[in-house]
Amino acid sequence: MKENLLHFIWKLKLFSVNNLCSTLGEKIQIISVGTENFNSGPDFLNSKIEINGQLWAGNVEIHLNSSDWYVHQHEIDENYDSVILHVVWNHDIDVFRKNNNPISTLELKEFVSVELLDNYKQLFNKKKHWINCENSIETVGSFTIKNWIERLYFERLEQKANYFQEVLNTTNNNWEATLFVLLAKNFGLKINADAFLNTALSFDFSILRKVAHNQYQLEALLFGQAGLLGENIENEYFKQLQSDYNYLKVKFKLVSISKNEIQFFRLRPNNFPTIRLSQLASLYYKFQNLFSKIIEIEHLVDFYAIFNVSTSQFWETHYTFNKESKKSTKKLTKSFIDLLLINTIIPLKFMYLKALGATDYTSVISLIEQLKPEKNTIISKFNELIIKSNNAFETQALLQLKNEYCSKQLCLQCAIGKELLKP
Known part of the structure; x- marks a missing residue:
């Protein structure tokens, strides 16, 4: 006991x-x-x-x-x-x-009752399982799971909103600046997330606004602050970026992060930090008031239109500064845009609505339910346990379930665990 x-x-x-x-x-x-x-x-x-x-x-x-x-x-x-x-x-x-x-x-x-104690022993069996209830979760009623899934998703939104609030505080409650910082982190994906975050936080957002009309200077700002312009590479594009960055560095008293924070290792070429930074620069060259845009729209097709950006011309034939490659247009894919929506746009919309005092989040739910279910090992394992996901709303909830309840053995705080324990 x-x-x-x-x-x-x-x-x-x-x-x-x-x-x-x-x-x-x-x-x-x-x-x-x-x-x-x-x-x-x-x-x-x-x-x-x-x-x-x-x-x-x-x-x-x-x-x-x-x-x-x-x-x-x-x-x-x-x-x-x-x-x-x-x-x-x-x-x-x-x-x-x-x-x-x-x-x-x-x-x-x-x-x-003895039955309750037996249920507890069975749930917390010492045999190693992926989750404690993997042998009995299929017996839990769909009503319980559906309601728990909804609660889990909003719990996940609240956790993200808490982190977003910290970022908002660092930007002095500037929503446009907060969006840029959070997008930069997501453009870095898992490997370069922290490095891209540090890059975005290394200069005031007002500087980006001042150079956003000039794509060369915008790329120079991002590449330079990411520590990627310190080498001596003989090509015209790189030299132009260096020149523009040196000018910006003096004008705005910039301090870049260490180049060692940026990683290329174990990344597919389309995810190289050079490609992602150029795409991020293109996005802000195209839209200087991006937050205002995303708050206004609600339909998935409109988000795909906004994020329909590619790299600048140089990167159509390069993945790194010093090696030419076969020409290809490197646009943001729909799957990448979906990640941005799941991890940044939708949680930020939720946070903004909450800040306005809203209590109806139908638009948020409608948007996340339009996105395809994510594919990862956790979702695959739940699928094997006959807990199928139809959209990103459900996969996000299942990630919350696994990471915050199953992995932490918090079955007594989980609706599924409670259902299985009851005599």
């Missing part, structure tokens, strides 16, 4: 509530289990318990053993003076208040 399971049993009243009695023989009727307390103090606050016909309002403390009350030194902590019921699994000692009156104690093991 673990204490978190006791909390779970008490919170959901997963025990026989008829004929409850304390260790002293007092009749107990639970009017309200109270509100779970995640801070210091008793485990459940504002509970209402009827003991021998008298209604008590106060707090409930939960322990495995009654003697834990003294192990944790609650007898000298005034926060526990308001405890009206001590709920334990095993009663091994009487517990007294400061006035020497005993605290009513409920020994739960007398009232919990």
Whole structure:
């Protein structure tokens, strides 16, 4: 038996509530289990318990053993003076208040079904599984899963919004600047995400606005701040970028990041940082007020139109500065745009709507549901467990489920785990 399971049993009243009695023989009727307390103090606050016909309002403390009350030194902590019921699994000692009156104690093991305990043992079987419930998740009702999926997606949105808020704070509440920083991070993909983020944060967004009308200077700013213009390469394009960057560096007192932060290793050529930075420059050369644009539109086809950008001409025949390649137009693909929508645009729209006081996020849900389901190992494993995904809304929710619940063994806080535990 673990204490978190006791909390779970008490919170959901997963025990026989008829004929409850304390260790002293007092009749107990639970009017309200109270509100779970995640801070210091008793485990459940504002509970209402009827003991021998008298209604008590106060707090409930939960322990495995009654003697834990003294192990944790609650007898000298005034926060526990308001405890009206001590709920334990095993009663091994009487517990007294400061006035020497005993605290009513409920020994739960007398009232919990064997079936619930068996379900718990099965769910937390010591055998290694990808997720604890992989052998039983298919028995959970579709209604439970559907509602949990929706909650998980909004939970994921809230987490992203919290990070976005930190970025917004660094830009002095400039939404356009925040969008640029977040897009830059996503253009870097997983390998160069931090390097691109540092590049975007290494200069004030107002500088980008001042040079955005000149594509050469815009590329020079991004390549230079990324530390990619420090070498001596003999081609006209590179020399032009160097010249423009040296001018910008002096004019705006710029300090670039280290070149070592940018990685080419293990990347497909189309994902090389040179290509992605040129595409990002093209996007801001095309739209100087990008945030205003994306907030206005709601249809997927319009987003694809906005992000229909490619590299500058030089990169049509290059992947790096010093080696020529076969000519090809390097546009942002639909799959890459989908990633930008999933990881940046949609969460930022949600955050902006929330900042405006909105309570209806139908437009956000409608947009994410139009996107195809993501493809990765986590989604593939859920598919094997007959938890199929029809769109990106569901795959994002499943990623949240795996990373924040399954991997952390938080089955008692998961709707699926709760369903499987109930007798």
